[in-house]
Amino acid sequence: MTPELSKAWELFEAGDPQESMHTLRRAAEELASEEIAPLVAELAAGAGFTDLAEASTALAARPANAERLYVFGYACVERGIPALAVPALRAALRLTLAPPSTPERTGLFRRRSTPRPESRLTPRRVLLELVTSLEQVERHADALALLRAHDSLMADWPDRYLTVYNALMAGRIDTARQVFDGLSEPEGVWVEPGRRVGRMLDRAAALPPTGSRDLRGWHCVLTGGLLLTLSPHGFDQGMTGRWAYLQDDFDSCRHGLERLRTVLDATGRRPASVGLLPDRGSRALGLAAARLLGVPASPYRPGTPDVLVVAYDLTACDPETVHALTERAEGELLFEHATCWTETPGASADVCTLLVQTVTAPWEPRLRLSEDGRAEQAEPDDRSAEELAEAILAADPTPAEGDGQTPDDPDPVLAAFAARAAGLWADGPRARIRSAGPVASGRFA
The missing domain is CATH 1.25.40.10 (Tetratricopeptide repeat domain)
Structure with missing residues (x-):
């Protein structure tokens, strides 16, 4: 043994x-x-x-x-x-x-073959x-x-x-x-x-990835979606732009919405409204997006044209709603803030802020250090979706600095990529892609 x-x-x-x-x-x-x-x-x-x-x-x-x-x-x-x-x-x-085994010899010229049972394998x-x-x-x-x-x-x-x-x-x-x-x-x-x-x-021909660490390029080729940000930590230690674990905050949510606006401007897309999903986090982010873009918001209804559907994390949404999002209405866009890359959601978002294995939303119970340096669980933020939307809008949209390993990714770089992708973007069903693809990243077992 x-x-x-x-x-x-x-x-x-x-x-x-x-x-x-x-x-x-x-x-x-x-x-x-x-x-x-x-x-x-x-x-x-x-x-x-x-x-x-x-x-x-x-x-x-x-x-x-x-x-x-x-x-x-x-x-x-x-x-x-x-x-x-x-x-x-x-x-x-x-x-x-x-090959089948050689039959046993039983005489000078004869062989005795034991017939093998028929197999459908x-x-x-x-x-x-x-x-x-x-x-x-x-x-x-x-x-x-x-x-x-x-x-x-x-x-x-x-x-x-x-x-x-x-x-x-x-x-x-x-x-x-x-x-x-x-x-x-x-x-x-x-x-x-x-x-x-x-x-x-077709996407690979129009937007060929620059190598095995081009996370945005490969994400676009495989899912058809646009990735707004790269993790600022551990790029050269194997994360290559993804997160393994993230305690998210309101600043990150606001930064994602600003980057979403950059993509919409670069691709010439003008949503007529925001579709609100029923979970509290998605509703809060959707209300903030509607305010930022200056469009009305209402509960999401499949088949609504020119709507921007906003999700915080699709894996936390109702599965039937996610399944409905695999098919798009005319002009419909799906934005997800935190996309799980190890257990991918049932629909691939057209735009996502970040790729993460495990995320704690800003309003969920989270770990923090007490005054004496011990880790403790903080209380959840029980405010309404409307109040959380106000907190997102009041947050600082400046991206986190990180450790300096991640390639520079200013707004003009994202805008240029989105403009090149515009002709092939948000087209066809939002198929689930279960694999992380060619770009390897560290993950929890």
């Missing part, structure tokens, strides 16, 4: 199944699937995941079996632990690609599930290499479409364009995904 697996068992037996699973996930590439299967069965049973528990038990009873490896990997993907699926599915792919089926698991852990370069190596197994849809998608997410625009141009016309459910990657390629 490896040290990692031994540690995972110890954690499980000590009553900490969550950390036991984290240990397995972190060491997944060093652990054989059949070796971890008994522990995964115990963890799955404790969580009520009967399908995964049964698949794990079956794999432990018969290792090195392609079908059981596949079923185990599939169940891991379904239960949100794709890191454990990758080694199992990779092993299943090797087995399904292996094909290399292509395993390949596509393996690509899915790699996508979910954002190993797009690995997924792309796998797809290119096994292109002879593949059809255009969805197989080579996945090659295009993973090439884009890995920053390989030339490869994505080459494969996309060779695809046949999509049909049925693949029409919109085909259009989606086509729009990404």
Whole structure:
């Protein structure tokens, strides 16, 4: 038993199944699937995941079996632990690609062949599930290499479409364009995904990112949205413009609205009204935006033309409302202040102030230092949305200085980028993009 697996068992037996699973996930590439299967069965049973528990038990009873490896990997993907699926599915792919064993000789010239049972498990089926698991852990370069190596197994849809998608997410625009141009016309459910990657390629051609740290450029290519600010902390230490954790403040909200106004001016967009979402934070920010832009505000109604819909954090909004925002009315714009980049919202905003993994809004309970230097939880700000809007408007819009590592990003730079993007901006459905794309940033486990 490896040290990692031994540690995972110890954690499980000590009553900490969550950390036991984290240990397995972190060491997944060093652990054989059949070796971890008994522990995964115990963890799955404790969580009520009967399908995964049964698949794990079956794999432990018969290792090195392609079908059981596949079923185990599939169940891991379904239960949100794709890191454990990758080694199992990779092993299943090797087995399904292996030539049949040589029949046993039984005489001078005769061979006795033991017929293999019919299996519906094909290399292509395993390949596509393996690509899915790699996508979910954002190993797009690995997924792309796998797809290119096994292109002879593949059809255009969805197989080579996945090659295009993973090439884009890995920053390989030339490869994505080459494969996309060779695809046949999509049909049925693949029409919109085909259009989606086509729009990404059009944006990449019009606004080519300058490298693997061009966060605004890649954000625009992948989501179609305009990123207003870059984090002023830790750019060279791996954050590359994103936040891992942020205790937000009213100054940041006001600065975001000012940068939004810069983008609207640069693109020539003039919203006729502001659409207010029902949660208190979004309503407060929307009321402040309406005052700043000099337009009326009213509760958001899907289908309203030329409306600017304002959200503080879409992941905190009603899911049905967010789903409605995937389709845009004529002239509609969606602005989100704090966009989660690790668990992305169901609709990609047309404009967002910042990208963050975990955010504490200015009105939420927050940590602060007491007079004697101890960390303590401050009381929430219980003021109404209208009062919070006044606080946002009264705040200082000057950006935070930071540590000096982040590239200079004055208003003219943002305005120039927005003007170049205007022709391809706010077009098509607001598809959810689950991946962070080619720009890597530090994150919490």
